[in-house]
Amino acid sequence: MDEVTISRAITESFFKEFMAAMEVDVAIAGAGPSGLIAAYHAAKEGMNTVVFERELRPGGGMPGGGMMFPRIVVQDEGREILDEFGVRTREYERGYYIADALETISTICSQAIKAGAKIFNLISIEDVMIREGDAVTGLVLNWSAVSWSKLHVDPLTVRSKVTIDATGHVGEICHIVVHKLGAKLRTQTGEVMGEKPMWAERGEKEIIENTKEVYPGLIICGMAANAVCGSPRMGAIFGGMLLSGKKAAKLAQSIVSKG
Numbered sequence: 241m242d243e244v245t246i247s248r249a250i251t252e253s254f255f256k257e258f259m260a261a262m263e264v265d266v267a268i269a270g271a272g273p274s275g276l277i278a279a280y281h282a283a284k285e286g287m288n289t290v291v292f293e294r295e296l297r298p299g300g301g302m303p304g305g306g307m308m309f310p311r312i313v314v315q316d317e318g319r320e321i322l323d324e325f326g327v328r329t330r331e332y333e334r335g336y337y338i339a340d341a342l343e344t345i346s347t348i349c350s351q352a353i354k355a356g357a358k359i360f361n362l363i364s365i366e367d368v369m370i371r372e373g374d375a376v377t378g379l380v381l382n383w384s385a386v387s388w389s390k391l392h393v394d395p396l397t398v399r400s401k402v403t404i405d406a407t408g409h410v411g412e413i414c415h416i417v418v419h420k421l422g423a424k425l426r427t428q429t430g431e432v433m434g435e436k437p438m439w440a441e442r443g444e445k446e447i448i449e450n451t452k453e454v455y456p457g458l459i460i461c462g463m464a465a466n467a468v469c470g471s472p473r474m475g476a477i478f479g480g481m482l483l484s485g486k487k488a489a490k491l492a493q494s495i496v497s498k499g
């Protein structure tokens with residue numbers, strides 16, 4: 241057993257993938273359920289796809305289930321998606337299906353990686369790259385440990401044909417675009433409107449309409465879509481997250497195919 245061989249194997253394989261991720265079709269900020277579903281579908285459609293996740297582990301809010309009970313609920317449309325992934329569900333009451341949160345998120349994450357998406361954890365998006373017309377053309381990243389320790393270290397950048405903000409309840413990438421560019425988003429007010437209080441049915445319905453190209457080169461999906469467009473949160477029902485991720489990948493494909 242040679243420790244240095246182990247170290248070389250890890251370093252070389254990481255940097256090979258990291259270099260390949262610097263110029264991609266689709267760059268996704270956030271490896272929560274919506275970002276991972278978007279990554280799975282984008283990669284499956286043959287797009288070169290990378291996901292950057294701030295935390296040590298992917299999954300976002302899904303492993304926590306409802307109030308740390310690691311279970312999630314999906315409706316019929318969500319169940320169909322879980323069926324495709326081979327995630328087991330049980331009908332609790334008519335139209336309400338329960339799944340194990342850890343089985344669900346680990347399966348989606350594994351399938352996204354197997355479909356070809358590259359997921360880098362412990363990396364935070366701290367800015368966007370822009371070009372003519374202020375279109376978003378990439379993400380600016382740094383080790384999460386740098387921001388957590390408040391070190392002054394300059395970031396690196398990846399170029400992408402399309403970027404997806406899947407950062408959850410804050411919608412961090414949209415905030416950056418609005419604050420740094422003074423840009424108007426394709427929302428009712430042109431601003432990040434902020435998430436509204438819990439209303440599961442409306443939240444689940446509106447998340448699909450809210451999943452869109454909100455700014456040139458920038459798609460919003462998952463809870464970020466509702467937070468940016470001023471729609472309600474929905475708690476531990478996850479069908480909308482899954483459908484939103486799938487729609488985001490489709491939108492990304494139409495942008496990538498236009499070149």
Ligand code: 48F
Nearest residue numbers: 270272273274293294300301302364365407408462463475
């Ligand atoms: O919050 P999160 O799970 O977002 P989602 O995919 O799903 C929402 C549900 O989990 C739940 C819900 C269900 O009804 O409302 O909350 O929309 O995942 C977002 C991920 O993005 C990461 C964050 O750590 C989390 O894992 N993230 C947030 N900001 C950044 C980031 C950033 N600037 N750079 C990298 N990752």
